[in-house]
Amino acid sequence: MMSKLRGAAAVVGIGQTPYYKRGASPHPEIKLALQAIVGACEDAGIDPTDVDGFISYASERNDAQKLMSALGTKEVRFASLAWIHGGGIPGALSIAAMAVATGQANAVVVYRSMAESSTQRLRVMVAQGDTAAQYLVNGLESPAQILALRSQRMIEKHGVPRDTLKAMARATYYHARNNPRAYGRNTVLDDETYDNARLISEPYNLFDCSRENDGACAVLVVSAERARDLPRKPAYILSAPMGTLNGGGALEENIRPYSFAGQVGVATRMWAESGYGPKDVDVAQIYQNMTGMGVGSLIDHGFCTTENAGEFITFDNLIVPGGSLPVNTSGGDLAEGFIHGMGLVAEAVRQIRGDSVNQVPGAKLSLMTGGPGDTMSSTGLLGSEETL
C-alpha cells in the first residue's frame, strides 16, 4: 500500500560542521547545532528565521527552545524527538515529512549535534543511561560488546561468513579515501591491516567499530511543492517507517529474531510504501555502529540471505565504481566519522543530487538505514523526481 506521505516532502538543504576528534570540538554542542542548521538553510536558499520545525532523535538536548533566539526564529510551529537511539534517524525524516505534508510546519530541520566536552557522550547521549543491570553485572556495557553477541550468533549459528564484516569495513574505508572530510581517509584498509587489527569484542576488531567524533549535521525538509522552487535538486522522501515487530523492543537479548538488525518490519513496510524493492536501489548508506550489524541490515532489507551473504557482501560488490550496491560512499560511520549516524542522511541526499565524492552515476534511489540492533529502528528511501 502506497503511503500518503510518499514523495510529499523532500530534503533541500544539507549542513555539516567539520568532524572533530572526540573531545576536541572548539565549540560547544549548541553552537555546532546552530552552525549545521544555518549551513543547511544557506544550502537550501532559505532564511534561517523561516525555519519553523525542529526534529531530532535519541537524546538530542539542543532543542528548539534553546536554538530559536540565536536563529531569529519567527515562530516555532512544530518540534519533536524520535524516540530510540541511532535507530531513529530515518524515522525523524518521516516526522518532518508528516509535519510539512499536514501543514503543521513549513521548513523543518532534522539535526544531531554531539560534543564530548558538553555531555557524557556514549553513556548518556548514545546509550541514554538505559543499559540494564543484566548487562553491567556481566561485564557488558558498550554497544560494541552487546552487538558482538548478535554478530557472533549470525556467524556461528546462521553461517554468515566472517569475511562479510571485513568486506563492509574495507568498502567503507575505501570510499573515505576520496572524502577530504573523512576522519579515516588516510587509512589504507587492506586484508592484512584488517586481519592484524587488535580485537575489541569478538567477533569485532578495531576496524569493525564506528568512530566517535564531535560535530553536527542538519538537513532541511520542505513540502514537495515548495522544493521544486528551490535551487537544489530535491531528494524526495519516498518512505521512512519506524518501529519494530512483536518480539522486538528493549528485551535484554531476548529479542526474536535475534541475530540480524531488527529491521525486517520497517524494511518490509518501506518497500511496500515506496513501491520499490532491493533490486531497484542504486546506492545505500548503511548505519554501521559495527560492521556485523550492517551485514544484518542488508539481510533484513532483502539484499541477500544468510545463504548467499558471502557472495553478495564482497568488497568489489560494495564499491564505486562497479559494485551492484555501493555502500557508505562518504566513508560512513566507520571511516568518515560518527555524529550518531546523521552524516549518512547528508550523503544519501548528495547521491540524489549527483555531487558525492564517490558518485554512483545517475543514482535515483538512495537508501539510508537507521541504527541496526537498536531497541527499535527505522529505514528510509530517498528518490529523485523521476522515482515519484
Add this chain to the structure above:
Amino acid sequence: MEYKFEQVKIVGGIGADDEFWRGLERGEFCLPTCASCGTWMWPAHFRCGACGAWEMQWNAIEPRGTIFTWTRSWYAFDRVSERTADVPYVSAVVEIPHAGGARVMGIYEGTDEALRIGVDVVGHILPPSEKTKGYPSIVWRPASSGPVA
C-alpha cells in the same frame, strides 16, 4: 553481613527484575511466569502482554541451559572497568529451555573448546563483588566440567 543489591541499584532497562537478584542473594535462580496464564516473562515486566494480568510469580528453577551466544571482551570498557584485570573475559547469553527459552546473561568460565553455541552449561551463583557492581551474579560453566558445586 547482610548485603542488599538495592543499596547499589543500577538504574536502566525495565527494572522489574528485583526478585531475580533477591533470588540470587538467597542462592536461588528464579525466573518469572505470569501468575494468571503461566507464560514465562523475561525480562521481567509489570504486566503480562499475553493475557493482561498484573501479577508475576517467581519460580526457583535449575540453573541449566545452553549457550545461545557469547563474546570475549578484549578491552576494558569504561563502565565495567572493575573487570580490567580479567581482560579478555567471556560474557555469555544462555538459553533456559525449561523457562520458555528465556535468555539469561552471565560470565562464562570454561575451556575455549566448550565455548560454542548450543553447549550445555550449568549456572553457579556468586556472591556480590566489586566486579559485579555489588550484585550477586551467575557464572556459566560447561555441564561436562562437573556437577554443581
